[in-house]
Amino acid sequence: MTAVAPNASTEILQQLIRLQCVNDGHEDSGNETRAADLLRPVVDLPGVEVQTLGPKANRQSLVARLPGTDPAAPTLLLLAHTDVVPVQPADWHQDPFGGELIDGWVWGRGAIDMLCLTASMAVAFRELAERRLALPGSVVFAAVADEEAGAAWGADWLLQHHRDAVMADYVITECGGTPMHTPSGMKLPVLVAEKGSAWTKLIVHGTAGHGSTPLIADNALVRAAEVVRRLAAYRPLAVIHDTWREYVKAMEFDPELEATLLDPARITDWAVAHPDRGFAADCHACTHMTMSPNVLRGDGKTNTIPGSVEMEVDIRILPGQTADDALAVVRDLLGDLIEHVEIVPLHGNWPATASPVDSPLWRTIGKASASVYPDARVVPAITPGGTDARFYRDLGATSYGYGLFSHELTFDHYVAMFHAADERVDVHSMGLMEGLWTDIAVDLLG
Ligand SMILES: [Zn+2]
Incomplete structure (x- = not known):
């Protein structure tokens, strides 16, 4: 492959990585x-309305609007987040915070x-503003805080306090768009749905005592170890939703x-043994x-023998399941230990969400992708993770997760890099996405 020259969004990506907007869940992070x-x-160009909004001085989000010529025409929101784990x-x-460009790849947390x-959406938005296209519909670019810890300082807060500024008919946010090869050709997943969450704290009780006489102790940490073992051993049958x-x-x-992927009795064993770990883990998570x-x-x-310890469990639920279903499973797994555990x-906590597949945004994404990969087909997919799309789906907006990545970035590699070490993205993909967002906006709103 020929070398790809760095583009405008690559440089912005490097700068964003170097800012180290690490969100550890605390409000001062x-x-x-x-x-x-x-x-x-x-994005602050003539004709653009730019605002910085947020509940705290250190947790501001940027919202830029390029107003359309027809107030009745739809609004497209390019929804980005700026925090990282x-x-x-x-x-x-x-x-991890060097943002170095090495052999065509930008390395760093958040890449x-x-x-x-985020970087490519900002550059595409600028491109749209510079072109002065006078599209009927409006384009909004929001670079929001706190996606990684529940959005109480980001999208959730913005929708509660500045809904007019950030609401839209169509929303595109993260994940998806990694080329996947199947016997019938290339497929590009568009995330139209995501799993729900039922995060749970377990307070495991024992009796405090002196560490020198463990025989008579009731050690909460030892009990917690058994709780962890039971939770980790959870092997439900897959749900083919x-x-x-x-x-x-x-x-x-x-x-x-x-x-295999449609057989609840076989998919789990297949996923445990499959060599493409990222793909297998995704298939497992989307069905369990x-x-x-x-x-x-x-x-x-x-x-000192601890009298109590706390643990936090990340529970993710499927379409049709509720947080109560998850708690029932936890109680069941705890079994005889339940009298020592507060749940x-x-x-x-939120249920799974989904947007309809048959929509103008769907067709536009298919068209824009085909201009890059003429033989590829877009495919509706579910993500096991949570994104800010769920807040918009709850309010009736059609929200998808998408991007457009080069052949260099395999799906397996992509999945494995989330929240993990050696996160990086190639410059070629950055260029593809810059073009994608502008094409989508022009086609959808024009
Ligand atoms: Zn994210």
């Missing part, structure tokens, strides 16, 4: 105002999730794989309620 300030001059630097082969999209069935059919995999104990906290001392639902 993130500091996304710096990203809003960085992006403001990119924390890193474990020792696992990285490059500086995939989702600063590549409609969105999954439509995705598998549209992908046109080989018949053997299709049969998953339960991942991710935090264990105790205010202990080496010589506390955490903030940020």
Whole structure:
């Protein structure tokens, strides 16, 4: 492949990575105002209305609007987030906040999730403003805070307090658009649905005592270890829901794989053993309620047996399942330990959401993608993760997750890089996305 010259969005991506807008869930983290300030001059052109909005000085979001000529025409929102999740630097082969460009790839936390999209959306928005197209419909670019920790300082807050500024008929946000090859040709997943969440805290009780006499102790940490073991051993039967069935059919995999992916009795074992770990994990997550104990906290001392410890469990639910269903599963898994465990639902629980596939935005995405990959077909998919699209779906907007990536970036690699080490994106993909967003806006709103 020939070398691809860096484009405008590549440079902005590098700068965004270097800002280190790390959101660890605390209200004084993130500091996304710096990203809003960085992006403001990119989109602040004549004819554009630009605002910086947020509930706290350090958690501001940037909202830029290019008004259409017809107030009755639809509005398209390019919905980006500017925060990133924390890193474990020792696992990285490059500086996670260096934003270095090495052999055509930009390295750093957020390169995939989702600063590549954020940067390319900003550049595309500027391009639209510079062209002075006088489109009937309006385009809004929002670079929002706090996507990674529930959006209470970002999209959720903006929709509650400044709905007129950020509401739209059509919304495009993160994930999707990674080329996938099947026997019938290339497919490009568009995320039309996402799983729900039922994050849960478990407070495991014991009796405090002296660490030197464990025989008579009732150690909450030891009990918590058994709780973790039981949660991790959860192996439900897969649920073949409609969105999954439509995705598998549209992908046109080989018949053997299709049969496996639609068989609740076979898909789990297949996913455990499949060598493409990212693809397998995605297939597993999209068809199962998953339960991942991710935090264990105790205010202990080496010589003190803990009287209680807390754990946090990331539970993700499928279309049709509720948070109550998840709690029933947790109670069941705890079994005889339940009398020692308090179950506390955490903030940020929501059901699965979906947008209709048959929409003007769907057709526009298909057209814009075909100009880059003429033989590819867009396929409706569900993501196991949560995005800000859910807030918009709740309000009736058609919201999809999309992007457009080069052949260099395989789906397997893409999935494996989310919230993980050595996150990076290629310059070629950045250029594709710049063009994609402008093409979509012109086709949809023109
Ligand atoms: Zn994201």
